[in-house]
Amino acid sequence: MTTALFYLFAALLIGSALFVVLNRNPMYSVVALVFGFANLAGIYFLLEAYFIGALQVLVYAGAIMVLFLFVVMLLDVKPDKPRRGLVHLDRWWFAILVVLFLGLLLGIVPGAVRLITSVPAGHEADIGNVERVGQALFTSYLLPFEVAALLLTVALIGTVFLAKRKI
Amino acid sequence: MIDMFELLAIIIKVLVVFAGTLVGIMIMTLAERRVAGFIQYRLGPNRVGFGGMLQPIADGLKFFSKEDVIPGQANRPLFLLAPLAVMIPALMTFAVIPFGAPMEIAGRVVKLQVADINIGLLYILALTSIGVYGLVLAGWSAGSKYPQLGGLRSSAQLISYELAMGLAIIGVIMISGGLTLNQIIAYQQETGWNIWKQPIAAFIFLITIYAETNRLPFDLTEAEQELVGGYHTEYSAFKFAMFFLSEYANMITAAAFMVCLFFGGWDVPFIDEAALGGWGVLLSVASFLGKTAFFLFLYILVRWTLPRFRYDQLMRLGWKFLLPLALLNVFLTGLVLAVKG
């Protein structure tokens, strides 16, 4: 049951992710991305990390993507036209990005696999627990947490400054 | 492994909650019109059935038999998706709300709640935030300006008020120490309703649920007088009915949520439901329904009393009053908890 659901969610997730990248209407991309986040949350639920799953929906799908949708709506982006010509600046960028992405994958995947396999069994049940997440956030990861908070504050102040010329 | 008894119990609960929500929606649509009439020295619809009882069914039949128009300038796939995106979260939300004391059948305890997941509160918040998409997509995909404006307003409004709502709930979570509604209700049974301990949070929450369900005085997304119908201007027939139904479903859920968080859920004060057996369960369900009905009535009363906020007033109230107040409430709660140890 769980395995079947995992494959279902994973297939939907990959499908919607491909849809995000491949289709040419930005509105559809946003909707597909939201759907992808929902599936990702489904996978978290299967791992019994309910808290993280709910946050995934609440923060990414519920808040951030709404703003994306907002922006795409307001900018009134027309569906993209396919570009012509074999040697195009975009293609070079694309090639560079592919190389970087593959490098990133090669760097991350072995570490991630080692991390996953090294977690002792029986420990997974409360890994996504509110208390566990909170404790990790405020003890071992306190510095990154605070740095992120500072970054967000800076961004907030910058936005207010840009939006309001006269303060 | 799930055994037959539990499976059956779950199926029955799902059906009961689903049917209950639909019946609640029907009663609400009728109650809204009749109470509106009473407030305005009228009688309201009273012809179909006894005292207008069957009016919602007549309305439903009318929605079914109307012509379904899809505007030519609309973005078809998203236009069709939007009503579903509103309706499904609206009907799913009620799943985590416990509507009665645990019941004992054939020696086994059945919780009167469809799903007792350990992050019940976040589940509700997540689904309400998902509900925004339907409104925004409906506004955008219709390809006309009134829905567009309604969609923009709704997304900005819901995001702004979600923050204050979430912070108000955090106060409750802090004192009761649990993310499930069952824990919060159990805490309230022991120590009294949260309204006495978190009056500020209750006040903020009450205001924000009006904004989250797009009800007056915060119904700027619909604002008949300025936006025709807001995001659902271009919708007709059953698609419009879906928006309409989900609005009422959201109201019912929000009222039930309010009851669970601040008014003890199904708890009846000074009575031990567990000691009364079957009657206790019945009493608890009745108390839950009664409290929810009170808040639903308040919804209607407020709608026919207060005028609509202007958009800048709405934003000012949300960001400059409710949000700092909610933060202050969290801070004070934390302070009290720290002092108490």
Place this chain on the structure above:
Amino acid sequence: MAVVVKTYEPKFWDRFYLPAILKGLAITLTRIFVRKDTILYPEHKHVPAPGYRGLHRLNKHADGRIKCVACEMCATACPSNCITIEPSAAPWDDGEERYPIKFEINLLRCIYCGFCELACPKDAIELTEVYDFANYTRDSLVIDMDGLLEVYEVTSQGSIYTRQNAGQPVKVAQQL
């Protein structure tokens, strides 16, 4: 002359809005229990005030003869030209030499101004209180002389709506 401009100065409590909101809620709440003004129409009918201008009627003398002398003053006065009269020599000889053989009013053209009533030298045409004569076809809303006389029969015995509300079945002219 000095103009005194009154400005609204919110008092301390007004800044919180809540007292005003609660007051408003209290008002609407009490209205729920107040007696309602609705008249349940088909069962109970509104009785118009005297002078109401509704359906027309043609009056009769005490001996049952029609008062109208077909002078066509009403048709002349009518701003919407809804009255059609065909006069004829009267069969009786007591000074009134003409009488109508056809008297039709197109109720859809009529604007119920009451000019015909004012123009009539014999008080023969009158507007009654009858208002519920809606119908499905245009033809059925052209009332003829028999109909107008029947309206007189029905309405000359006091308000028909008071009688209907009291439970008496009163039919308006041929159920127009």
